[in-house]
Amino acid sequence: MTKALPIMFQGTHSDAGKSVIVTAFCRIFAQDGWKTVPFKSQNMALNSYITVDGKEIGRAQGVQAEAAKTMATTDMNPILLKPNRGNQAQVVVHGKPYKNMEAGAYRQDFYQQGLQMINDALERLSEDNERIVIEGAGSPAEINLNDREMVNMRVARMANAPVVLVGDIEKGGVFASLVGTLQLLEPEDRDRVIGVVINKFRGDVKLLESGLQWFEEYTGKPVLGVVPYLQNLNIDAEDSVILDQYTSQQNHEKEIDIAVIQYPRISNFTDVDPFFVEEDCYVRFITSADQLKEPDLIILPGSKNTIDDFQFLQESGLASKIIDLHNQKNTRIFGICGGFQMLGESISDPFAIESTKALSDGLGLLPVQTTITKEKTTVQSQGQINFCDKIFKVEGYEIHMGSSMISEDGEELITTETGTDGCKNKDEDVVGTYFHGIFHNDELRETLINEVRKSKGLAPIYERVSFNQLREEAFDRLADHVRAHVNIGFIEEKMIEFQKRSVIK
Template identity: 65%
Template sequence: MRRALPIMFQGTHSDAGKSVIATAFCRIFARNGWKTAPFKSQNMSLNSYVTLDGKEIGRAQGVQAEAAGVVATTHMNPILIKPSRDQEAQIVVHGKPYENMKATTYRNEFFHLGLELIQQSLHVLMNEYDRLVIEGAGSPAEVNLNDRELVNMRVARMANAPVVLVGDIERGGVFASLVGTLQLLEEQDRKRVIGVIINKFRGDLSLLQPGLRWFEQYTGVKVLGVVPYTHVRIDAEDSVALSRYATKKDNGKAIDVAVIQYPRISNFTDIDPFFAEPDCSVRFVSDASLLGEPDILILPGSKNTIEDVHFLKETGLFVAIRRLYERSDTIMFGICGGYQMLGERIKDPFHVETPLDAVAGLSLLPVETTLACEKTTVLCEGMLVYKNEMFDVKGYEIHMGRSLVKQGEPLILLSGKTDGCKTKDERVIGTYMHDLFHNDMFRHHLLNSVRRKKQLSPLMERPHYRQLRAQAFDDLADCVEKHVDVKAIERKMIEFQGGEHHAL
């Protein structure tokens, strides 16, 4: 019977680079001919991925499945936690909403069910694949949570997986964080750590060597590699990553793309293709004083649309966006929650998001939204009409609302229905379709129309984002293979399974 060889990557903290390293190993194993699956037992993220059967999992596991060349399933992320407000989150089980829970309720009442779900998914994956790349979350040294944790060392024990600890040197104090993490682990778990990877290194490696030797002598744990800081086009899953993005315009770029950053921003990977465009400056805005007059303004998705509308009002962005429409020729896009905000009213009769019954929107689109208890998660494709041209587009929907368009033409013609809304002058556009800008022909046309408006020549050669994405997987795998002792990790994977029939 097939039984996968597992490896688990844990970090000293969130955003240490676990997801990226795990993605690299998914690609490495797949290129070496192993049928490989990613796994993260419990993911907390507002960036989602929709599977072929219309289920919702963490974005990182969907991307890792793509890197491995396999179809993503909910077994790869059986539990997804989507924070909706302070100390409360929507719990998604096998791709469908289960219940909204407070943190204490989740910890006290969900633990045993969660454990069962994780065991079942591990069993399925271990028997269907050759390699299993498991990703932890946060830190395994959260001593206040470890008695009921569902995502780090307990999962490593369940899978009998060796563990590689990932530390982020860019933040400083990497040796202290690695040593401290190891010292706080229980003895049985510390023995599971086969080595560490130091991530995001910049500079002269020779200057780091004394520290590497000291670390190995002090801890007895091997340094398996030092991965240089590299820019990879791999989707971010955690809003922590937003801190790395610009808040000011790059004046060397012709097109200014501003993205509203509200507290419950979700699926902000929608704007990733603009980072690849040579003439686009992308910046995140959370204060009215920084809005300016961008060429393109994007209101992305939100896990709590009503609360984020209140954020717009509290920060002055609500008024600033309306004035921007009146006084400039900025093109505005609302995606999912952003689309709802652009409408006239958002009603919440079932109190899905807040105790409030309704909130007024920006009233830039003739749309009224009613939030619903049932979530829509579906892959979609259709025909988008913009500037008298038609474009084939495909993406996905994740939302808990229904929007009624009172007048005007829809934006996208889907099979059996329509989606979105736009103003007559096509300056304000709303849609539920995520990944809209991943469609190259539409994005190229949009950006070149902005250039023409600014009396600039259009760019005839622009990147094809999905090709860049595929190449990014290989570039990442090449980088990790060059700087990490992959063979040593594979030998340990075999040792942990008793040296069974998984020869290299």
């Protein structure tokens, strides 16, 4: 089928590190001069990415496109599932909402249509590129789902791609998970696996050698690499399962305490990533009122379901605690997208787009009223922000189903080419915006942190790190790391061999 040479990475389970390995190979192939693109047929994630033409795809594929030094398109992730409520998800097809579907109906009614979309996207990518790095999802050995799966081995067959199986040794049982996965595959699919990569290794690799030898003898599959755990990799995570690690791996003694509210349907939590590289910022993800304590800055991130997540704030006691901290301690609060909506006076969902509850109060900290609408806004945005006696340019992206009206006494935050965005109070200690990625703007982030420092009697710190530059350096560091520990040459030989087989057939 393909002109481009494909390679596919599948995992023994979710969070095995497939996305990171795919990102590494995207940068490796790009460094070697190949026109490269990532591909994931179907992604389930609340962390999304907006393409230049205003379409929505999985954030991992957008980041992988950046690693490949190419422009992200919806062909790289034609189907995105965004869990909504209960057993339901919003199905996003080529970057635009298709409909909300229950899991059973999706498997039954969307399957053939989805396969055709996937095949067509692969065909287009193959015609225009030289390398396709394909990512699977979950595990290819989900025997209860494999009759109608369209993200693992069926895609590998469609693309005629060799498969590398990735196992995560950090969680333990890596040999059992690799062997078990291989044994549960159909013989045809097992033959497609050219080898395995053991990921997230810590310690002395010599202690692993006897196990590696046993594995190769038992399965007949080569171990193509053991990749040591790479610390402080400034590349966006996709899955919220990593949030516990975000908090636990930091220095708790830093001067600025930032609390991020982790509601059940948190989305685009990577908006706060730039704070992790700041030398004076400690970031905590909070799920209960007793965890909140007295932070210097509270961030309300995005939400897939604003009303239901605000109900979580109320029931957990976080809502009243946040209001008290602002009123009594002048704690700074910053809301993004759904978090911005929660800062307002009311949120209505008259068409039950996100919630069965038609109307909810907000925190009442900004003079804003929000209505959840049927049309979804997805756009890359830019404008001028007026903040702390400074005016500077900011960029971001918007993903929201809803519009927010600011009362006459409210002060708008950002001036854009088409209007305005966001709101702030007169003291500028409560701020809300629809701009995801707002903290990736270095000048704004520096200004905000230094205002917090001044309020604590600390001297400001200027000339802070450029987060976007750190990201680019991280892609190269990741590529160098994987090159050093994975047999790239063998994988490329197999990519060529598989395509020769298809020509012969």
